[in-house]
Amino acid sequence: MRKVQVAVSGLLALMTVSAVQAATDIVEFVSCPVYRDARAGKKSGCWLADAPESGSRFDISASPVKPDWNYAVLVQGQITDNADACGGKVLNPVRVSILSEPCPQYRLPAEGYPGNPFVRPANIVKPLSVDRAPLTGPFEDKQFHVFFNYNKSFLSYQFGDYQLDEAAYWILQAKPSRVVITGFADTHGITVSGHELREKEQIAQDRADIIVTSLLRLGVPDDTVATQINMAPELLPGETDGVSGLVTTSRWRVTINAYFD
Amino acid sequence: MKVFCLNALMQASLLTMLSVSTIAAEVTYPEGWIKPGESGTFKQSQTHSNASGKVKVLAEGQLVEMSEHPFFQALSENGRACISCHQPSDGLSLSVKTIQDVWSGTQGRDPIFAAWDGSNCPDMPQKEKASHSLLLDRGLFRIQMPWPPAPRYGKEVTPDFDIEVVRDPWGCNSSQKYGPDAAEPSISVYRRPRPVANLKYLTAVGFAYDPKQGVALPRDEISGEFLSGNIMSDNRSVNLKAQMQDASGTHLEMLAALTNEQVEKIEGFILSIYAAQVEDNDAGKLDDGAFGGPELLRDSKPGQLGSIGRAVWSEFEPWEEQKSTGVTPEQADKRASIARGARLFREKMFLISDSAGINSPMGFGNPVLNSCVFCHNMSQMGNDVAPGQVDIGTTTKPFAEPAPELPLFRVTCKGDPHPHYGRSFLTQDPGFGLVTGRCADTGKITLQSMRGLAARAPYFSNGSAKTMGDLVDYYDRRYQINFTEQERQDLINLMNSL
Numbered sequence: 009m010r011k012v013q014v015a016v017s018g019l020l021a022l023m024t025v026s027a028v029q030a031a032t033d034i035v036e037f038v039s040c041p042v043y044r045d046a047r048a049g050k051k052s053g054c055w056l057a058d059a060p061e062s063g064s065r066f067d068i069s070a071s072p073v074k075p076d077w078n079y080a081v082l083v084q085g086q087i088t089d090n091a092d093a094c095g096g097k098v099l100n101p102v103r104v105s106i107l108s109e110p111c112p113q114y115r116l117p118a119e120g121y122p123g124n125p126f127v128r129p130a131n132i133v134k135p136l137s138v139d140r141a142p143l144t145g146p147f148e149d150k151q152f153h154v155f156f157n158y159n160k161s162f163l164s165y166q167f168g169d170y171q172l173d174e175a176a177y178w179i180l181q182a183k184p185s186r187v188v189i190t191g192f193a194d195t196h197g198i199t200v201s202g203h204e205l206r207e208k209e210q211i212a213q214d215r216a217d218i219i220v221t222s223l224l225r226l227g228v229p230d231d232t233v234a235t236q237i238n239m240a241p242e243l244l245p246g247e248t249d250g251v252s253g254l255v256t257t258s259r260w261r262v263t264i265n266a267y268f269d
Numbered sequence: 270m271k272v273f274c275l276n277a278l279m280q281a282s283l284l285t286m287l288s289v290s291t292i293a294a295e296v297t298y299p300e301g302w303i304k305p306g307e308s309g310t311f312k313q314s315q316t317h318s319n320a321s322g323k324v325k326v327l328a329e330g331q332l333v334e335m336s337e338h339p340f341f342q343a344l345s346e347n348g349r350a351c352i353s354c355h356q357p358s359d360g361l362s363l364s365v366k367t368i369q370d371v372w373s374g375t376q377g378r379d380p381i382f383a384a385w386d387g388s389n390c391p392d393m394p395q396k397e398k399a400s401h402s403l404l405l406d407r408g409l410f411r412i413q414m415p416w417p418p419a420p421r422y423g424k425e426v427t428p429d430f431d432i433e434v435v436r437d438p439w440g441c442n443s444s445q446k447y448g449p450d451a452a453e454p455s456i457s458v459y460r461r462p463r464p465v466a467n468l469k470y471l472t473a474v475g476f477a478y479d480p481k482q483g484v485a486l487p488r489d490e491i492s493g494e495f496l497s498g499n500i501m502s503d504n505r506s507v508n509l510k511a512q513m514q515d516a517s518g519t520h521l522e523m524l525a526a527l528t529n530e531q532v533e534k535i536e537g538f539i540l541s542i543y544a545a546q547v548e549d550n551d552a553g554k555l556d557d558g559a560f561g562g563p564e565l566l567r568d569s570k571p572g573q574l575g576s577i578g579r580a581v582w583s584e585f586e587p588w589e590e591q592k593s594t595g596v597t598p599e600q601a602d603k604r605a606s607i608a609r610g611a612r613l614f615r616e617k618m619f620l621i622s623d624s625a626g627i628n629s630p631m632g633f634g635n636p637v638l639n640s641c642v643f644c645h646n647m648s649q650m651g652n653d654v655a656p657g658q659v660d661i662g663t664t665t666k667p668f669a670e671p672a673p674e675l676p677l678f679r680v681t682c683k684g685d686p687h688p689h690y691g692r693s694f695l696t697q698d699p700g701f702g703l704v705t706g707r708c709a710d711t712g713k714i715t716l717q718s719m720r721g722l723a724a725r726a727p728y729f730s731n732g733s734a735k736t737m738g739d740l741v742d743y744y745d746r747r748y749q750i751n752f753t754e755q756e757r758q759d760l761i762n763l764m765n766s767l
Contacts, residue, residue: 043636047618053638074634076688078623108685115636135475135574136495162483165631169478172485222485225495226477 033087035059035066035099036256038201040111041075044094046123054094054123055104056116057083060201067096069124071104072167073157080109082158082200084254094121101252105158107203132166133173140177147182152264154219155250155257159207161214163222171250172219175264176226184266187223187233191216192241194259207260212237219262297374299367301358305343305350305380308336316547317358321723321765322555325547326357326466327563333538339531340538345523348380351513351535354410354462354520360544360721361466365408365732372398372405385522386411390441390457403439403674407732409459410520411441414505414703416454421704422487422507428706429684432456435695436677458698459675460502460730464718466544467563467650471499471718472509473572475647475654480631482656498656502715502730505704509536543567544721546766552603553596555766559604560584566720569649575615579648582611582763603762609755610763614641619750626659626713629688641744644716651767657716661747663729664698665690665712668747670733672697682708698731723765737761 037059044054055069068075068083075081085099092098095116134140152175154168163169179187191213197206216235224230244251244258251258298304301317311333316323335341340351355361363381371379382401384391387410393400403409418426432449434442441457442448449456474495479486486495489508496507506512510532517523527535543563548554555561561584575581588608596604620636621627627644628635637643644659645651653659662668675697686692687708694711702711714730722728727735734740741760745752752760 043634045620045638047638050618050639050643051633051637053620053634053636055634073632074637076629076635078635078689133476133478135577136477137475137570137572160630162630163478164483165478165480165633167632168483169480173477176485218484222478225485225488 034085034254035087036082036084036200037061038080038082038107038109038203038205040114041068041077041081041104042114042116043075043077044116044118044121044123046094046118046121048123048125051126052123054096054121056094056096057081059083065096066102067092067094067098068102068104069094070098070100071102072129073104073106073164075104076106077113077115078111080107080111081105082107082203082205084256086253092121093124095119101254103157103254103257105160107158107205109203129166131170133169143178143181145182147184147268149184149268150178150182150266152178152266153244153248153250153258154215154262154264156211156215156260156262158205158257158260159211160260161211161218163218167250172222173226176223176228179223179228179264179266180226182266185232185269186267187228188265188267189216189219189223189233189235190263190265191219191235191237192259192261192263193237193239194241195239198256209239212239215262219264223264296376296378298379299358299370299374302356302367302371303335303341303352305341305348305353306336307341307352309334311335311338311341312357315357317724319358319364319546319724322546322550322552323548324358324360324544324721324724325563326361327543327567328538329541329543329567330537338534338538339527340535343380344517344527344531345521347383347385347522349383349521351465351516351521351539353379353381355465357544358724360464360724361542362462362464362721362725363408364725365406365727365735368408369405372401377401383522386413386520389439389459390444390447392444392446393439403459406674407459408461408727409732410462411457412460413441413447413455413457413519416449416456416703418704418706419505423490426704426706428702428708429682430702430706430708430711431681431683432699433679433681434676435679436673438674438676442676442678456678456699456703457676458700458703460698461727461732463502464544464721464725465539466542467566467718467720468509468540468542470566470571470647470650470652472497473647473654475572475574479656481626481658483630486656498658499652499715503701503704503713504656504658504715509539544724546721546723549603549607549762549766551599552607552762552766553600555607557596559587559608561766563720566649571647571650572654573648574654575642575646575648580615581642581645581648581651582614582767584649585611585763585766606759606762607766610759610761613756613759614645614763616640617750617752617756619748621748623689624659624661625687625689625709626657630709635689645719651719653716658701658710658713659716660689660700660712660714661744662712663733663743664700664714664731665696666694669697669731672731672733675731680708680711684708687711700730719764720767722767737764740764 042056082105085102090098154171193207193212241259246253313328388400437443506515545563547562585608588604622636681693699711701713728740
């Protein structure tokens, strides 16, 4: 019975997201990435990808996780009018998930494109040597989300690690009596560019385990932490921290609920 | 050369190699060699010559009487002490030149040639030079790793890959006694000894996360401090105390564990040691107007990212605008070259590709445009602020040199394929994968310490770069950097000055 409910809710959610994405210039596609060898300093090379549905070329360089030129990528991003520095319509925000489908390596020369000079992301984990301002209460029940890439349980550098660090810091300061960690996997999945993309069930547990392990190592008391998994993640509102309007990606997450019972 | 009476040197295990009647010849050691049990105090400041100039070693704190200190004492029957393979003259490691000199001076009877790991395999004829060829030619000691891996952080490790022996030139991976099919299954790999100096940098922690594993850093079970992940070539020991116990049980062949008192003494001593090149044959003193040498290492705070603090190798920035007063034109030229090398190290961009620990899984992209400091990012030291397990291909095909003298293993991933090598691939040393049991970690080796390099050739964990030029050339080929001859020489000059 419960499995049926999960499937239905997943389907409803899928329909909802399609509507949202169509309305906000959000594109979603699977293709092979192209690397443009622009040279404007470290990390300035361009990542491009062509949407198979339209043939349009997009600049997906702004993704927190960049492509691997040996594998296809799932791209979800919002079209902008930003200046073209790489040879494609700029997507920002944009999320790239690396898939297992192989691709031929393809490197373009700069061809006059300047590329994207590296800018340190605003939200990154602070060094341990930097003092952090203490949080002041009163504290009440609070929810955090840590986002992953499609079918991955890896805590992405300068993205997922920051989200976790913010949650951990709050938990360590607020000292809730109970911390419930829910690992999600979108086993119902989505179809993009003809690819049926369903997450493995095990990913939900793996995601939860990574967050639990990390929280314990960061100092959250063992006896306050409980875990659960869920195969029917509902979409989060686009304005949720870390979602940035790309609501489909919100299913690939861990949710941390802190309670003061 | 130091001359010692062999009778006084030989330890019990060596007597098994020779009849007592032959022990009459004098033995000689290279200048600066400290033998186990030697009396006298360890000098708090000492310099030793090498091919490029001089390395300087500083010891902080109280004077250490060597004969009474466990770092210098032969604690087991094989006659070795920690000092055997961590000589100040070699930047607290051992160069191949020194190893060859010790062989010549002792006719191969020094404890560093102990059968267990100072020969290619213990059951080879120990008197024969050929049985020690990996140590003599490449500076490699045998490391016998349990297979499947030992528990890590208190948890059993179930490997997600199979390992098959493809080539076993010395029989240590395919006999009834040694290898994956032995009664106690193991994999033997061969590695260079790492320097026991500047260790506060290797234990320093910059951030609470391991970006290469995608998880918060583990904590030390006893101290509760975060673990840096930068101890040993494969981080099989997660802190210095564990490393000492590992070394005493293997390299020293101790049957009992080190006592707590011995561990404390050794740890205190090794954490007090700083080593760096201090003089260049052509440039002169490396701290003359610049900040080479070990003093800045000793006095600086470890664990700082060069990109947000003091730039890596900015020690030589003052030499970018050379004041020629007081130096010869040749000195000025060499100083300018070292300074250019430092800037190249930071600024020469190239495409880094298909290297696990860089291009996967953190999301930097494959390829990613960056320079040497992308990984060698810690100020003053050039190791990785994050846990530094990276695969640049020195041990794994297709990037590794053929090296028929090294074993070769076929790794077959049982779950997801390796992100860059696929389902099945060949390696001479699975590196970090032998510790974590993860296929994706196979071939990863912890970044090397970069100070005192001139004192301890050859380079890379498997000694595949005999010279600094070989090392630069490896990177040039691997990542198609296309260094100019001048750039190549500038980098060589820089690294010989660290």
